[in-house]
Amino acid sequence: MNxxxxxxxxxxxxxxxxxxxxxxxxxxxxxxxxxxxxxxxCAYGLRSGDVPRAEGWLRAAGLRLVDVARPGDLALVRPGPLQLHLMIGTEAGFVHAHAGLGRVVEMPGVSPWPVIGWWRAE
Structure with a gap:
């Protein structure tokens, strides 16, 4: 297991x-x-929808953009027009902090939101 x-x-x-x-x-x-x-x-905001800024934070954290996802990679997704969100890919779906449900959850299947990019720790 990853x-x-x-x-x-x-x-x-x-x-x-x-x-x-x-x-x-x-x-x-x-x-x-x-x-x-x-x-x-320390200071970030994903509600701006600013993809280049979010990608800069991911690069600064030592992650790199990848073409093919594998379990343990981060998905940067767009749940709304001005909102970005991070989810951890698994072999069966995603683990993510779900604000609406008020807790961290695992959801099966594909992302319900458009995936902007997959990021992997170096």
Whole structure:
């Protein structure tokens, strides 16, 4: 099993909390940081829909854009016109911090939102 996926799955059920960075609460960036074992940016906003800016943060975190996804890669997706979101790919779907459900969840299948790009830790 992929260690990134294992760490992401260990967070299932953790409450959603904007800018959360621990088991007390996580948002999508915090979940990605925990799963990857990396530091998350202190100041960020994915509600702007600014893809180049988000991609800059991903590169600064040591991730690279890949053409073909594998379990443990991050999907940068667009749930709305001015919103971006990160999800961790698994062999069966995605683990992500779901604001609407108020917790980290695993969802099976393909992304319900357009995938802008797949990112892998170097």
């Amino acid at each position: 260690s990134v996926v294992e760490r992401a799955r260990a967070m299932i059920g953790v409450p959603f909390r904007l800018h959360g960075r621990s088991e007390a609460g996580l948002d999508c960036v915090g979940l990605a940081a925990v799963a990857l074992g990396r530091e998350a940016p």
